[in-house]
Amino acid sequence: MVITIIGAGYVGLTQATIFANAGFKVYALEVDQARIDVIRSGRSFFYEANLDPLVENAIKSGMLIPTTSYEEALGETDVIFSCVGTPDNPDGSSNLTYVFDVVDKIISTIGDNSKILVQKSTVPVGTGEKIIKLLSDAGSNVSYVSNPEFLREGSALIDSLWFDRIVVGSTDKTASNAVIDLYKHVTEQRNDIAKHAGIDIDGRDNKDGEYITTSVNSAELIKVTANAFLATKITFANSIAKLADATHADINEVMHAVGADPRIGRSxxxxxxxxxxxxxxxxxxxxxxxGIEYGVEIDILHAVTQENDSMPGYIVEKVIGLDNGSLVGKNVTVLGLSYKAGTSDVRRSPSVKIANLLIERAGAIVKVHDPVAMQDTQTLDVLTDGITVIDDLTEAVQNADAVFVATDWPEFTSLSASRYAQLMNGKLFVDCMNSFSPDSIRAAGLTYIGVGR
Ligand SMILES: NC(=O)c1ccc[n+]([C@@H]2O[C@H](COP(=O)([O-])OP(=O)(O)OC[C@H]3O[C@@H](n4cnc5c(N)ncnc54)[C@H](O)[C@@H]3O)[C@@H](O)[C@H]2O)c1
Incomplete structure (x- = not known):
């Protein structure tokens, strides 16, 4: 079985690397020459723990072949995974330019050769049906399988090797079984792959995740519904946090007890x-x-977007609103720029938004530090002019009048409260992810400000 992964980004490179380490010949087909060059050198172009040893191994063994050529990749390929980006349009709908570009290129490259096309990109419900029609109208001999991806950046390898579920949506049972067999083969090899990556496998169970076969439309809807539900859960907690702030309750205490109900869950x-x-x-x-396309208003999700967008500003305003909370002309350090710990990804990062608001709305002098994401903020040019990027954590905290911990990197939570107090000039300690103990921060003489605490 020869595999081509189209789009060697976070999802595509991770999946390509795993398949190559499981013994498949894999083409990583990518339009971005700079990304191809880095992969060819045996590394990933983004930070993901434990991924580099696997990329290096796959390149050295010749099982992973980075290329920009559709002709080179697709000639001998049996299964094509499309993993290109599906960003949003200005109106919030999905931009499917790259997805349909891939379909066009496949049609024009493979002639009437028989292949399986697996859609891993997150696409809106109804996309697969359109692609199947395009393939059929072009007279191509391609079976279509929707196979949405559920990995999380920061734990991408573990999520892929010890997946909860593989969702496979198709009308072609032979094609969906062939895709399931690829994952079963990986599962058989996963301990060896994990050991090679340097992942500790002690205590991991040997059970397989669930294989769920569905229609194409269901598979597409499963993926976005799962993400929208998780986003709603976070946002629900944030809404209650605002009430906890107003009533001097502690949202962590509240959610610990609420989440103890197994029907709800703590995560x-x-x-x-x-x-x-x-x-x-x-x-x-x-x-x-x-929803709008099919005449269904999903009102709850409008509220989720609005509430989520309010959170960085809510935190900054909360600080400014304190007695002596003005940050005008103060030295403020923001720790964390990635949207979550474990990744260099700064796309739509609320931490970046906080740093920008501190300069734009609060009039502060802002320094930022992140263990791995500083290069990405520069590449994507997401920081407001005037923000100073500091390479070293200690140096970033030194002499700060206020510190905002905006991403829950262990590097930040493992620095003791007394060390923060020793390094800082002022006392304001803003815990934007509620990851510190308020008591220990206060015991070090700092003023603790959390979200709903
Ligand atoms: N990143 C995640 O955590 C994650 C998790 C689950 C699902 N997804 C979904 O997976 C998809 C990919 O996400 P990502 O984060 O890996 O995106 P990404 O932007 O990191 O990678 C996409 C890659 O596709 C390449 N590309 C675009 N058009 C191409 C073409 N015609 N031929 C070859 N390469 C092309 C781009 O250059 C880019 O490197 C998206 O639909 C996303 O929603 C992402």
Whole structure:
């Protein structure tokens, strides 16, 4: 079985690397020459723990072949995975330019050769039906399978090797079984792959995740519904956090007890500065747009977007509103720029939004630091002019009048409260992810400000 992964980004490179380490010959077909060059050198172009040893191994063994050529990749390929980006349009709907571009290129490259096309990109419900029609109208011999991706950046390898579920939506049972067999083969190899990556496999169970076969439309809807539900859970916690602030309750205490009910569950009830990244915001807006396309208003998701967008500003205003909370002309350090710990991804990061608001709305002098994401903020040019990027954590905290911990990197939570107090000039300690103990921060002589605490 020869595989081509089209779009060697976060999802595509991770999947290509896993398949190559499981013994498949894999072409990583990517239009961005700079990304191809980095992959060819045996590394990933983004930060993901434990991925580099696997990329290096796959390149050295010759099982992973980076290329920009459709002709080179598709000639001998049996299964094509499309993993290109599906960003949002200005109106919130999904931009499917790259998805349909891939379909056009496949049609013009493979002639009437028989292939399986697996859609891993997150696409709105109804997209697969359009692609199947295009393929059929072109007289191509391609079976279409919707196979949405559920990995999380920061734990991408573990999520892929020990998946909860593989969703496969198709009308072609032979094609969906062939795709399931690829994952079963990976599962058989996963301990070896994990060991090679340097992942500790002790205590991991040997059970397979669930294989769920559905229609194409259901598979598409499963993916965005899962993300929209998680985004809603976070946002629900943030809404209650605002009430906890107003009533001097502690949202962590509240959600700990609320989440103890197994019908609810504790995860994704952590209040904080809101969700971001390349998936949740656009998947929520994409689902709203799908609803509108089919005449269904999903009002709850409008509220989720609005409430989530308010969180960075809510935190900054909360600080400014305190007695002596003015930040005008003060030295403020923002720790964390990635949208979550474990990744260099700064797309739609609320941490970046907080840093920008501190300069634009609060009039502060802003320094920022992140263990891995500083290069990405520069590449994507997301920071407001005037913000100073500091490479070293200690140096970033030194002499700060206020510190905002905006991403819950362990590097920040493992620095002791007394060390923060020692390094800082002022006393304001803003815990935008509620990851510190208020008591220990206060015991060090700092003023603790959380979200709903
Ligand atoms: N990143 C995640 O955590 C995650 C998780 C689950 C699902 N998804 C979904 O997976 C898809 C990919 O996301 P990503 O984060 O990997 O995106 P990405 O932007 O990191 O990667 C997409 C890649 O596709 C390449 N590309 C675009 N058009 C191409 C073409 N015609 N031929 C070859 N390459 C092309 C781009 O250059 C880019 O490198 C999206 O639909 C996303 O919603 C992402």
């Amino acid at each position: 994704f009830l952590n209040a904080g500065r809101g969700f971001g990244g390349g998936c949740f915001p656009k998947d929520v807006s994409g689902l709203i747009s799908s």
